[in-house]
Amino acid sequence: MTPTATALFTAYFQVGISSFGGANAWARRMLVEKRGWLTDREFAERLGLGQVLPGPNAMNTAIIVGHGFCGVRGALAAVGGLFAGPLLILSALCLLYDRFGHLGVVRGALAGVASAAAGMMLGTAFKMIRGARPSAAMVVVGLAALGLALWRVPLPWIILALAPLGILAAWREAK
Amino acid sequence: MSDLLVLMAGLAQLSVIAVGGGSAVLGDMHRLIVDERGWMDDAGFARAYALAQASPGPNILVVGVFGWHIAGPLGLLGATLAMCAPSGLMALGFAGMRARLAGARWLRRVERGLVPVALGLVTASALLLGETALATWGSLPMVAIAITAATAGFVFLTKRSPLWMLAGGAALGMMLLG
Structure with missing residues (x-):
């Protein structure tokens, strides 16, 4: 099923305005669970490319997903949809924060959202791992990426070190 | 205004080296905004991050909050554009290449x-x-x-x-x- 550029814009607009705590979890929910345009593995592959390319990875993923369905128009539609709503909402939040940011209630709400957002990312990661059905070698590469990142090794180094190993594992599995 | 241009130039440079996403260069942003320019203090930087987390949208929008702090709505737009456009063009080029290699x-x-x-x-x-x-x-x-x-x-x-x-x-x- 191939969506039109308009459908991409609409879907990504919904992703944008609901994506508290980062867009990747919500993009997966929309593209895989709600619209069924991509499988879990296809989404994870596009997310992987989006992370290896420099720049915001939710945006890169949207460009790759959009371009895959509708070329440059699809990429622009996906990115436009993703950013349009949040830019307006963030402007409003900045205005409010300038006035009310010192209040304890506001800081408490921010703390609660931050904790829940972390759980949301974690749950989404588990779902993607389940959907990707990784082989033993892939699990090792994934755990290494997790460990190095938790150890605060800079991301470019992690990718330089582990991307070749992951690709090697994929190569061997394909044979 | 000149502050905004300095911020945008810094973010545009980070955009094309931010392998792994915006969070990969958050430390570099901190260096520019807090240590070098003194536009915000440490706590202000952390609160800006929390505010962006509490807002829907890609996490990279934290740069919009930095821009807002420096130059209001124009700063929010300018900073987001500076952070997103250079790497976005690269991603678009890559997506085109990927389509040809389908x-x-x-x-x-x-x-x-x-x-x-x-x-x-x-x-x-x-x-x-x-x-x-x-x-x-x-x-x-x-x-x-x-x-x-x-x-x-x-x-x-x-x-x-x-x-x-x-x-x-x-x-x-x-x-x-x-």
């Missing part, structure tokens, strides 16, 4: 091989974000951990909207910390 076996394998790296990094960001959030809860770290764990389970086990959990977390935070 189905090439080596590309399929490269893409497949990047999946575990991507999943490991997403899991790590989630845990690191949870740790950052922990600090904002003061003497109630167990509540923060409970919210994070409950939300992770909710998202993993159901297809319901995570908004319910985010709203619940906000409500708990307002009651316990407000």
Whole structure:
């Protein structure tokens, strides 16, 4: 099923305005669970490319997903949809924060959202791992990426070190 | 205005080296905004980050909050554009190349091989974000951990909207910390 550029814009607009705590979890929910345009593995592959390319990875993923369905128009539609709503909402939040940011209630709400957002990312990661059905070698590469990142090794180094190993594992599995 | 141009030039440079996403260069942003230019102090920087987290949208929008602090609405737009446009054009170029190579076996394998790296990094960001959030809860770290764990389970086990959990977390935070 191939969506039109308009459908991409609409879907990504919904992703944008609901994506508290980062867009990747919500993009997966929309593209895989709600619209069924991509499988879990296809989404994870596009997310992987989006992370290896420099720049915001939710945006890169949207460009790759959009371009895959509708070329440059699809990429622009996906990115436009993703950013349009949040830019307006963030402007409003900045205005409010300038006035009310010192209040304890506001800081408490921010703390609660931050904790829940972390759980949301974690749950989404588990779902993607389940959907990707990784082989033993892939699990090792994934755990290494997790460990190095938790150890605060800079991301470019992690990718330089582990991307070749992951690709090697994929190569061997394909044979 | 000149401050905004300095910020935009700095962000545009970071945009094309930010392999792994915006969070990979957050330290460099801190150096520019807090250490070199003194536009914000440490606490202000952390609060700007939390504000962007509380707003829907890609995490990179934190640069919009920095821009807003320096030059209002124009700063928000300018900073976001500076951070997104250079790498966005590169991604668009890559997407075009990928379309021409569609189905090439080596590309399929490269893409497949990047999946575990991507999943490991997403899991790590989630845990690191949870740790950052922990600090904002003061003497109630167990509540923060409970919210994070409950939300992770909710998202993993159901297809319901995570908004319910985010709203619940906000409500708990307002009651316990407000």
